[in-house]
Amino acid sequence: MNNQPPNAIITDHDKAMKIAISRVFPTFRHRFCLWHIMKKLPEKFGSHCQYGEIKSTIHRCVYDSFSQHEFDEHWCRMLDTYDLHKNAWLVSLYSDRHYWGPAYVRDTFWAGMSTTQRSEGMNAFFDDYVHSRTTLKQFVDQYDSALRRKVENEVIANFNSFNTDISCISRYPLEKQFQSAYTFAKFKEIQEELQGFLYLTTKEMGCEDGRYMFVVVDEVQIGNDLLKRVTFNVEVDQDPIDVKYSCKLFEFRDILCRHALHVLTQMGQHTVPSKYILDRWRKDIKRKHTFVKSRYDTTSIDDARRINKVKFGHMRRTFFQLLRLLITHRTTLQRLSIRTSVLFD
Numbered sequence: 367m368n369n370q371p372p373n374a375i376i377t378d379h380d381k382a383m384k385i386a387i388s389r390v391f392p393t394f395r396h397r398f399c400l401w402h403i404m405k406k407l408p409e410k411f412g413s414h415c416q417y418g419e420i421k422s423t424i425h426r427c428v429y430d431s432f433s434q435h436e437f438d439e440h441w442c443r444m445l446d447t448y449d450l451h452k453n454a455w456l457v458s459l460y461s462d463r464h465y466w467g468p469a470y471v472r473d474t475f476w477a478g479m480s481t482t483q484r485s486e487g488m489n490a491f492f493d494d495y496v497h498s499r500t501t502l503k504q505f506v507d508q509y510d511s512a513l514r515r516k517v518e519n520e521v522i523a524n525f526n527s528f529n530t531d532i533s534c535i536s537r538y539p540l541e542k543q544f545q546s547a548y549t550f551a552k553f554k555e556i557q558e559e560l561q562g563f564l565y566l567t568t569k570e571m572g573c574e575d576g577r578y579m580f581v582v583v584d585e586v587q588i589g590n591d592l593l594k595r596v597t598f599n600v601e602v603d604q605d606p607i608d609v610k611y612s613c614k615l616f617e618f619r620d621i622l623c624r625h626a627l628h629v630l631t632q633m634g635q636h637t638v639p640s641k642y643i644l645d646r647w648r649k650d651i652k653r654k655h656t657f658v659k660s661r662y663d664t665t666s667i668d669d670a671r672r673i674n675k676v677k678f679g680h681m682r683r684t685f686f687q688l689l690r691l692l693i694t695h696r697t698t699l700q701r702l703s704i705r706t707s708v709l710f711d
């Protein structure tokens with residue numbers, strides 16, 4: 367777009383595409399779709415007598431490794447345990463691990479395309495619209511419907527960001543900073559990080575040349591109930607404030623992680639520098655793509671109805687909040703009753 371190639375691309379695990387992309391777009395960050403790789407497990411190991419164990423070991427290695435070192439260790443142990451050193455598919459996957467391993471691709475922003483969930487973002491986006499037996503003609507129509515839903519959801523999300531308040535869950539001024547700047551959805555993500563403070567233990571390891579080093583132990587949830595203790599490193603330069611952290615959430619999702627936020631609050635730094643409040647997530651910035659006219663513009667009757675419905679819901683909530691407030695303040699209620707009775711007489 368605008369003669370600018372994108373920074374990153376996701377494709378199927380395919381050798382020919384890997385070579386072509388590296389030649390045509392040498393600066394691209396190229397990633398293979400993890401969901402398609404994991405989908406091949408039954409085909410590759412279905413006939414193996416230990417298929418179930420191999421599958422769950424690979425899943426644990428891929429989804430529950432939080433560093434490249436941990437991933438490598440689990441992978442080698444898996445090859446040893448099931449004697450799979452000569453398996454050509456696994457050999458090629460390991461040599462391409464920088465293209466798909468969650469621990470290896472988290473250093474790049476992927477616009478919300480998950481590295482760890484069982485279904486990648488874009489698959490989930492089309493889930494209700496297309497399936498493996500969808501014909502080309504149906505695909506064109508369904509693609510249209512999927513885009514229409516996306517535009518509608520964005521309009522409603524924009525409206526909510528400006529007209530709905532989510533209360534802060536902490537006393538830290540940095541939460542207020544994000545509350546006033548960020549969109550509804552992104553602020554919720556920041557709040558999830560703040561809720562994660564409960565599971566953190568932070569220890570200062572020392573200071574070298576103005577750079578403070580911390581170790582943060584996090585009780586990370588894997589699966590439904592299991593907790594795993596994972597250690598992350600955070601380094602902070604104090605003047606000016608600059609934070610580096612090993613979980614790479616800022617590179618991957620463009621938000622500060624719980625580990626960095628926890629360290630900052632522990633250092634008495636209760637606001638974050640403006641460079642960590644990104645324009646990308648600000649609610650007061652009109653995204654360029656919204657200036658492009660499309661046939662899904664919100665002038666249609668359906669869209670107008672939906673927006674009115676949201677507005678009505680918002681007004682109703684505000685009205686009930688006002689009523690609750692009045693009920694608890696008797697004198698105000700009495701004064702208001704007198705004034706309204708004058709109005710209606």
Ligand SMILES: [Zn+2]
Nearest residue numbers: 611613623625
């Ligand atoms: Zn982190």
